[in-house]
Every structure is written in C-alpha cells, then in structure tokens.
Amino acid sequence: MNIDNIGTKVSKWFQDSGESPQVIISSRIRLARNISNHRFTAHCDHQEKNAIISELKMAILQTSIGPLAQYIDIATASQLQKELLIERHLISKHLCRNRGPRGAIISEDEAFTAMLNEEDHLRMQVILPGLRLDQCWDVVNRIDTEIENQVRFAFDQRLGYLTACPTNVGTGIRVSLMLHLPALKMTKQIEKLLNATKEMKLAVRGLFGEGTDALGDFFQISNQITLGIKEEDIIAKLTQKLIPKIVEYELVAREHLLRHENSLLEDKIYRARGILENAYLINSKEALFLLSNLRLGINLGKIKDIDIATINELFMLTQPAHLQKNAGGSLTPNERDELRAKIIRNKLSTHKI
Amino acid sequence: MNIDNIGTKVSKWFQDSGESPQVIISSRIRLARNISNHRFTAHCDHQEKNAIISELKMAILQTSIGPLAQYIDIATASQLQKELLIERHLISKHLCRNRGPRGAIISEDEAFTAMLNEEDHLRMQVILPGLRLDQCWDVVNRIDTEIENQVRFAFDQRLGYLTACPTNVGTGIRVSLMLHLPALKMTKQIEKLLNATKEMKLAVRGLFGEGTDALGDFFQISNQITLGIKEEDIIAKLTQKLIPKIVEYELVAREHLLRHENSLLEDKIYRARGILENAYLINSKEALFLLSNLRLGINLGKIKDIDIATINELFMLTQPAHLQKNAGGSLTPNERDELRAKIIRNKLSTHKI
Numbered sequence: 001m002n003i004d005n006i007g008t009k010v011s012k013w014f015q016d017s018g019e020s021p022q023v024i025i026s027s028r029i030r031l032a033r034n035i036s037n038h039r040f041t042a043h044c045d046h047q048e049k050n051a052i053i054s055e056l057k058m059a060i061l062q063t064s065i066g067p068l069a070q071y072i073d074i075a076t077a078s079q080l081q082k083e084l085l086i087e088r089h090l091i092s093k094h095l096c097r098n099r100g101p102r103g104a105i106i107s108e109d110e111a112f113t114a115m116l117n118e119e120d121h122l123r124m125q126v127i128l129p130g131l132r133l134d135q136c137w138d139v140v141n142r143i144d145t146e147i148e149n150q151v152r153f154a155f156d157q158r159l160g161y162l163t164a165c166p167t168n169v170g171t172g173i174r175v176s177l178m179l180h181l182p183a184l185k186m187t188k189q190i191e192k193l194l195n196a197t198k199e200m201k202l203a204v205r206g207l208f209g210e211g212t213d214a215l216g217d218f219f220q221i222s223n224q225i226t227l228g229i230k231e232e233d234i235i236a237k238l239t240q241k242l243i244p245k246i247v248e249y250e251l252v253a254r255e256h257l258l259r260h261e262n263s264l265l266e267d268k269i270y271r272a273r274g275i276l277e278n279a280y281l282i283n284s285k286e287a288l289f290l291l292s293n294l295r296l297g298i299n300l301g302k303i304k305d306i307d308i309a310t311i312n313e314l315f316m317l318t319q320p321a322h323l324q325k326n327a328g329g330s331l332t333p334n335e336r337d338e339l340r341a342k343i344i345r346n347k348l349s350t351h352k353i
Numbered sequence: 354m355n356i357d358n359i360g361t362k363v364s365k366w367f368q369d370s371g372e373s374p375q376v377i378i379s380s381r382i383r384l385a386r387n388i389s390n391h392r393f394t395a396h397c398d399h400q401e402k403n404a405i406i407s408e409l410k411m412a413i414l415q416t417s418i419g420p421l422a423q424y425i426d427i428a429t430a431s432q433l434q435k436e437l438l439i440e441r442h443l444i445s446k447h448l449c450r451n452r453g454p455r456g457a458i459i460s461e462d463e464a465f466t467a468m469l470n471e472e473d474h475l476r477m478q479v480i481l482p483g484l485r486l487d488q489c490w491d492v493v494n495r496i497d498t499e500i501e502n503q504v505r506f507a508f509d510q511r512l513g514y515l516t517a518c519p520t521n522v523g524t525g526i527r528v529s530l531m532l533h534l535p536a537l538k539m540t541k542q543i544e545k546l547l548n549a550t551k552e553m554k555l556a557v558r559g560l561f562g563e564g565t566d567a568l569g570d571f572f573q574i575s576n577q578i579t580l581g582i583k584e585e586d587i588i589a590k591l592t593q594k595l596i597p598k599i600v601e602y603e604l605v606a607r608e609h610l611l612r613h614e615n616s617l618l619e620d621k622i623y624r625a626r627g628i629l630e631n632a633y634l635i636n637s638k639e640a641l642f643l644l645s646n647l648r649l650g651i652n653l654g655k656i657k658d659i660d661i662a663t664i665n666e667l668f669m670l671t672q673p674a675h676l677q678k679n680a681g682g683s684l685t686p687n688e689r690d691e692l693r694a695k696i697i698r699n700k701l702s703t704h705k706i
Contacts, residue, residue, distance in 0.1 A: 263691050267633035278627025280620035338616050 007325035012109035030125035032172035083321035170227030183253035216288035269297035360678035365462035383478035385525035436674035523580030536606035569641035622650035
C-alpha cells in the first residue's frame with residue numbers, strides 16, 4: 001500500500017467476491033476508541049493531536065497487521081488523495097474535513113483502516129467481501145487487543161468504552177453490511193423493509209454512510225445500539241437472524257420478478273448492458289445504476305460472460321477521483337463522463353470471462 | 354397491393370432511399386378535387402357519396418396507374434386495416450373518422466393514393482423518397498389530367514379548383530417534404546428555423562401531418578398558399594430555394610457538432626444503437642427517437658454496418674398496427690413494446706450490411 005499507487009487498481013479485499021455475493025456486497029466492523037489521558041479530538045490543540053497520533057501510530061504499526069500497513073498524513077495529503085481514500089471507503093468525509101494533525105493507517109489489502117483524530121482518537125475498521133462479520137470481528141478484535149497492550153483506552157467499568165458521541169459509548173462498535181437490493185426496489189417493497197429495519201434498531205444508509213442516499217439499489221445496514229449488548233451478540237443476531245431474512249426477502253422478490261415480470265427484468269438488464277457497452281458519456285450516478293442492473297443480471301444467470309469482479313472493479317475505478325488519478329490530472333465533469341464511458345466500454349468488450 | 358398483405362412489408366416506394374437521403378426523407382404532393390355536379394362530401398347523403406365513389410373509382414382505375422391499383426372500402430375496413438394505412442401515410446385520420454361510404458385507391462408500390470370522400474371528393478397524393486417533387490408532380494399531374502378526361506371537376510375561372518376548405522382553393526395543391534433535422538434540434542436552432550419557415554409561408558408539422566407534434570427530429574414542411582401561384586412555381590421555389598437552404602442549415606449544424614461536440618454526438622448515436630440492440634421493451638416513441646439517432650449515425654458515417662433501408666423498414670414495421678398485423682392478432686401495449694424490441698434486436702443483429 002503506497003499512497004501514490006492508491007486508485008490505480010481495485011482494493012485487494014474487493015477482488016474476492018465473498019460468500020453470498022448475490023445480495024451481500026461486503027461486511028464491515030468498526031470500533032471507536034479514545035486514549036484515556038487525552039481530551040477528545042475536538043478539544044485538542046495541535047500538540048495534543050500530534051501526541052495522540054504518535055502513540056497510536058507506534059502501537060498500531062507494532063500489531064500483527066503493522067508490517068504491511070502504511071501511515072498516511074491526511075493533513076498534508078492532496079485533495080485528490082483524500083477523495084481517492086473516500087471513494088475506496090477507507091476514510092470518512094469527516095476525517096477529510098477535520099483540521100489539524102490527523103491521519104490514517106491502511107493495510108496492504110485495504111481490508112484494515114485506522115483513522116486517527118477523526119471524531120474519536122481512533123476509529124478502526126475491517127471490511128471484507130460477502131457475509132463475513134465473524135471474520136471481520138476476529139481481526140478487528142485481535143488488533144484492538146494488541147493495541148490495548150500498549151495504549152490505555154478510555155474505559156468506564158459501568159459504561160464501557162468512552163467515545164466523543166454518546167451513540168457510540170459502550171462497545172464503540174458499528175457492524176454494517178452493504179446490500180444489493182434491486183428486486184425489493186423494483187417491486188416497491190423496499191419501504192416496507194426500511195420500516196422493518198427501524199423496528200429491529202438497524203440504521204439504513206446509502207453507499208457512503210451517514211447522510212448519503214441509497215444509490216443504484218445499494219443499501220448499508222448497520223446496528224444502532226452499542227450499549228448494554230455484547231459485540232458477539234450484535235454480530236450473531238445480524239449474521240444469523242436479521243441479514244438472512246433480508247437476503248431471503250430479496251431473493252423471493254427476484255424469483256417473483258423472474259416469473260411474472262421477466263421482460264421488464266430483461267429489459268432493465270440488457271438495456272443497461274447495451275448502454276454500458278456503447279455509450280460515450282456516462283455520469284457517475286448513471287454508471288452506478290447501470291452497473292447495479294448488470295450485477296443483478298449476472299446474479300440471475302442472465303449474463304454469463306461478465307463476472308462480479310469486473311463489476312466491482314468498474315464500480316471502484318470509474319469514481320471521479322479514481323478517473324482523475326488514472327488520467328494523471330484533473331478532469332472536467334464532461335471529460336470524466338467521457339473517460340468513464342471509455343473505461344467501461346473497453347473493459348466490457350475486452351475482459352469478458 | 355392486396356389489403357390483406359398491407360403491413361407485412363415496408364412500402365415499395367420507401368425501400369429506395371432516394372436523393373439527398375441525408376436530410377430529406379420523402380417528397381409528397383397531393384391535390385384536392387371535387388366533382389362539379391355534386392355537393393361537398395360533408396353535405397352528401399350515403400347515396401350521393403356512393404355515386405361519387407362510383408364515378409371516381411371508374412375514372413381512376415382507367416388511368417395509367419389503374420391496372421396495378423386497388424380500391425379499399427374504408428367504410429367496411431377493420432380498425433386494424435385502417436390504422437395500418439394511416440401508419441403507412443396512405444390515408445388520413447380524417448378519412449377513417451368520417452362516416453358513410455368512403456374509400457381509397459392505392460397503387461401497388463403505395464406511391465400513389467387517392468382518398469374518396471375525405472374532406473373533398475378526391476384527394477390524391479404521390480409520395481417518393483428523397484427530394485423528388487418534380488417527379489411527384491409529373492405523376493400526380495398526369496393522373497389528374499387522365500381523370501379530368503372522364504370527370505368534370507368543380508372549377509372556377511377566377512378562383513381555380515373549388516375545395517371544401519377555402520385554404521385549398523385554387524390549385525388544391527399541397528407540396529410537402531419530410532425532413533430529418535436532428536442537428537438543428539440538438540443545437541437548439543430549430544426554433545429559429547421554424548420561425549423562418551413561417552415567414553416563407555411554409556407550414557411545419559409532425560410525422561403524421563396536421564395537429565401532430567414533431568417526433569424524433571422529423572419535420573414535415575409544406576406550402577400554405579394554394580391560390581394565385583402556379584403549381585410549378587410552388588414546386589420550383591421549394592426545390593430550388595427553400596429546401597436547399599434548410600438542408601444546408603442542417604448540414605452546417607452537423608458539421609459543427611462533429612467538430613465541437615463529437616462526444617455528445619457519438620454518445621447519442623452509439624447509446625441509441627446499444628439500446629436498440631439490447632433492450633427487451635421499447636415503446637413506439639422511444640423507437641422513433643432511437644432510430645432517428647441511428648439514422649443520423651449512418652448519415653454521418655459513424656455507423657457503417659447498418660443501412661438507411663433497414664432504418665426505414667424498422668420505422669414502418671414497428672408501429673403499433675404493423676406489429677399487430679404481423680403478430681396475427683391484437684396485442685396489449687406491453688406485448689407491443691416487447692415485440693417491437695424483439696423485431697429491432699433481431700433485425701439489427703442479423704440483417705447488417
């Protein structure tokens with residue numbers, strides 16, 4: 001993981017399509033932690049922020065993921081570098097917008113990221129393809145323990161881990177899954193599902209987390225409660241109960257469409273393919289929608305000569321900052337739309353299975 | 354020309370793409386005539402309408418186009434047959450909606466049609482591909498003279514031919530051209546052109562004449578003045594002055610787009626091709642727009658493996674009544690969209706040059 005290479009290829013963890021790729025794109029767990037003898041980031045001066053970074057950096061780089069990880073100084077990173085990291089889901093917009101010393105530690109396969117001086121001193125995440133929350137938890141929990149051997153986190157016997165925002169107090173955990181729910185959207189059942197998730201105390205967000213809309217049938221579902229329930233219980237409930245139910249709803253809706261709305265479905269899928277393979281201007285929103293339809297076509301067995309890995313790659317590499325990284329310079333929106341269409345055309349016409 | 358075969362193939366006259374196919378789709382001249390010793394159609398009872406039909410039918414079938422022409426009784430024709438004739442621009446909606454005895458005489462190549470008991474006793478037209486007004490005039494003028502040898506038309510020495518609507522009095526001629534003006538539309542110059550045509554006393558209408566909107570960049574331009582100017586002068590002015598100017602505007606606009614908006618142009622053209630070759634549901638309006646873009650692509654040399662004849666055929670055969678004729682029964686709108694998409698897909702994938 002060299003910062004100069006970020007953006008030229010798809011993230012390693014995302015090359016593997018994972019279990020249940022039909023519906024579950026990826027699993028992610030993040031933990032929020034703060035060092036006990038420092039104020040929360042928002043109340044720190046630069047000196048204290050630098051001290052926090054030093055302590056965390058040293059501790060994290062000495063953990064088992066340390067040797068292949070790299071520290072990126074966000075305070076001095078270029079706008080393009082920051083946007084690339086956001087597009088790859090490695091850092092948050094919040095970290096970019098923050099001021100003063102702040103950084104990120106990113107593992108070579110980009111599955112592990114630690115943000116330093118975001119809302120909390122430390123926010124670390126593990127992201128893996130498909131339904132792999134157990135594995136995400138094993139990794140992030142292990143790293144967390146390894147760090148805790150060197151750094152004392154702010155912890156209260158009664159409340160648990162203390163965090164800048166009370167919604168994270170306790171376990172400091174956020175467990176989330178990126179789901180692809182095109183059939184629930186087409187059959188207009190998505191609203192019903194979203195209401196049901198609220199009752200299950202789950203939050204539903206768009207592709208880029210908090211405050212973003214669901215785009216192209218992608219929905220990020222995560223736990224809202226962090227206090228009074230063990231991490232393993234949150235994960236077990238999601239993995240064994242809630243997510244399989246949502247996956248089942250989506251698969252039933254797909255089956256319904258196949259039986260009763262096949263021409264509508266085929267039109268959506270093949271039309272998307274026709275446009276992606278032929279258009280000369282595609283904006284990022286349209287690309288997302290069309291690739292989403294193509295993904296559905298692959299998952300339904302209607303498209304056999306394109307694989308999910310190709311779709312994942314196009315999702316990632318046709319984002320605005322990625323396009324500019326690969327073009328080697330800044331591009332106007334129109335130039336981006338042109339390059340995006342070209343990359344998609346070339347990829348779909350030459351890199352078939 | 355057997356009425357039962359109408360709709361299975363493209364009209365013979367339309368198979369040939371004509372001169373100036375870049376911009377001018379077709380040329381059409383129609384004459385309005387009434388028999389002198391009968392009231393205008395709107396004032397006739399059934400008996401008189403039948404008498405008018407007898408006289409005109411006998412006269413027309415004895416002209417030089419008679420042997421290969423056929424009479425169609427519109428009063429007893431099925432709804433589908435009438436719609437087929439409208440979609441082929443052979444009869445008017447007005448003739449269909451009229452009540453009582455009425456009919457049409459259509460030549461084998463469908464280039465000549467005579468409507469009996471439409472607004473006037475006789476409305477006859479000659480339609481040919483490209484810019485061929487002189488040829489249209491030669492034919493329709495010859496037939497008109499041949500009919501006049503047997504039937505006495507209502508004619509006033511001062512006014513000329515008398516017609517049901519005063520706008521047709523005099524020559525009873527309407528000269529019109531179907532133009533394809535996608536570049537003027539894309540560059541937003543079409544309004545300017547439409548204003549200019551008004552000053553030139555030309556009427557601009559949509560694909561199906563009076564009261565229809567311009568669809569898919571097709572505009573029908575025709576003379577508005579029929580009185581006080583010789584037929585040959587109307588034709589000469591259009592053929593030598595006005596139409597070449599409009600064609601030039603369109604070609605200049607295409608050149609401009611090629612130089613300055615090439616990616617927008619290519620996106621429009623190749624995206625249309627991608628959708629037409631891949632979609633599974635296409636409504637008639639979308640088909641018109643997409644085929645219009647494909648036609649532009651062929652004319653600009655960007656699409657080389659599809660010819661204009663294929664586009665013409667698809668224009669004609671994917672209209673609602675044609676689809677139902679070829680399916681052998683009535684179709685729901687959704688079934689039509691499905692069949693339309695299938696016909697287009699098959700034609701474009703298998704019948705390339």
